[in-house]
Amino acid sequence: MLTVVDTDLGYGQKIILPNINLALNANEHVAILGPSGVGKTTLLHHLYQQLAEQTCLCSQAQGLVDNLSIFHNVFIGGLARHSRWYNMVNLLLPFTQPQQQISVICQQLELNMPLQKKVSELSGGQRQRVALARALFQQQPVFMGDEPFSALDPLMGVRLLNLVKQSHQSVICVLHDAELALAHFDRIIVISAGKVALDANAKQLTLAYLSQHYVVADESPHRAN
């Protein structure tokens, strides 16, 4: 589905992950783990850029518009599917069909509240579910998420991860919860000390073995010549 070959990832002259090689297959559920600041988001954004047309991205920043309603924030995820005219009219006076679609997605995400409610009035976990709803509304085959369940209680996190898996062919998530990753993903990639430190089938791994591959990020960045 996607290969990264001998690629330096970073920002301008600052290389965070030098010489990365990675192949991702369709229909996989992949968790990207590793210590804070090591480059997981950097890698995920690179993967998203390679596959943007088939992918919905649920980023850490979420990008929700506080002053807009749940409906409008979710509807924004589907803008690319429709004409400018349809989008303009629907944003002012929502049509029945998208309202019903978004209502179903919100119910699946256990967001049981009026769609007219402003996002600024929601809790952190509710906001995260609006961001997930917007991603699901994009109806793309690939889901990429950066800690997309981190603000939810663990049981809800598992329920919604299962929903995300049912709704997409491939799922790639950056996670800090290694137990969630081991129990619910096929493949685990650990980024550590500037490289892919581990890339293995989740069934072959244990928490103790995973933790051996966690090395705190080197503060001095690699530089391009």
Ligand SMILES: Nc1ncnc2c1ncn2[C@@H]1O[C@H](COP(=O)(O)OP(=O)(O)OP(=O)(O)O)[C@@H](O)[C@H]1O
């Ligand atoms: N826009 C940016 N410009 C320059 N450096 C950045 C930028 N974004 C992140 N970095 C740096 O890149 C490194 C990796 O950041 P990244 O967000 O990929 O890490 P992470 O593993 O996802 O961290 P966390 O688990 O804490 O979210 C960090 O040292 C960070 O300071």
